[in-house]
Amino acid sequence: xxxxxxxxxxxxxxxxxxxxxxxxxxxxxxxxxxxxxxxxxxxxxxxxxxxxxxxxxxxxxxxxxxxxxxxxxxxxxxxxxxxxxxxxxxxxxxxxxxxxxxxxxxxxxxxx
Numbered sequence: 001x002x003x004x005x006x007x008x009x010x011x012x013x014x015x016x017x018x019x020x021x022x023x024x025x026x027x028x029x030x031x032x033x034x035x036x037x038x039x040x041x042x043x044x045x046x047x048x049x050x051x052x053x054x055x056x057x058x059x060x061x062x063x064x065x066x067x068x069x070x071x072x073x074x075x076x077x078x079x080x081x082x083x084x085x086x087x088x089x090x091x092x093x094x095x096x097x098x099x100x101x102x103x104x105x106x107x108x109x110x111x112x
Contacts, residue, residue, distance in 0.1 A: 007089065007090070007091055010061065010086055010089045011085075011086055011087055011088075011089040011090065012085065012087070013085065014085050015082055015083070015084065015085070016082070016083045016085075016086070017080055017081065017082050017083070018080070018081045018083065019078055019079065019080045019081075020078070020079045020080075020081070020099065020101075021077055021078050021079075022077040022078075022101075022106070023077070024108075025077075026077060026106050026107055026108045026110070027076055027077055027106070027107040028072050028076065028077075028079050028105060028106065028107070029104070029105055029106065029107060032070065032072055032079060032105055033070060033071070033072040033073075033079075035070050039104070039105055040065065040066060040070070042102040042104055042105055043065070043101070043102070043105060044062055044065045044066070045102070046099055046100040046101055046102055047062065047065070047097065047098075047099050048062070048097070048098060049095040049096065049097050049098075050095070050096040050097075050098060051091075051093065051095045051096065053091050053092060053093075053095070055088055055089060055090040055091065056089070056090075056091045056095055057089075057091075057095050057097055060086050060088045060089045061083070061086060061089065064083050064084060064086060065081065065083075067084070068081050068082055068083050068084070069081070069082040070082075
């Protein structure tokens with residue numbers, strides 16, 4: 001998550017945007033922007049919290065990814081996900097969210 005993003009930002013912001021930027025001149029495959037379900041599921045499996053709180057990232061934010069708006073220009077290195085307000089998000093301790101991008105999501109076919 002971006003530096004400075006806290007529980008209140010995730011819970012109370014009307015429309016939270018997360019931008020995932022690829023390096024090494026890579027890009028997202030066309031189906032990511034189109035919101036194809038298998039690609040969304042592949043990305044969601046790779047964006048996980050190391051913690052597993054009942055009202056944390058894995059329980060509240062991950063399910064919201066399915067209905068979020070995904071924006072990417074063809075061949076772009078940036079994928080912006082617009083999440084709705086998530087009032088159920090409530091954590092007891094800071095979470096560490098890690099991202100692993102499956103190879104099927106990338107133009108290069110190299111996972112990260």
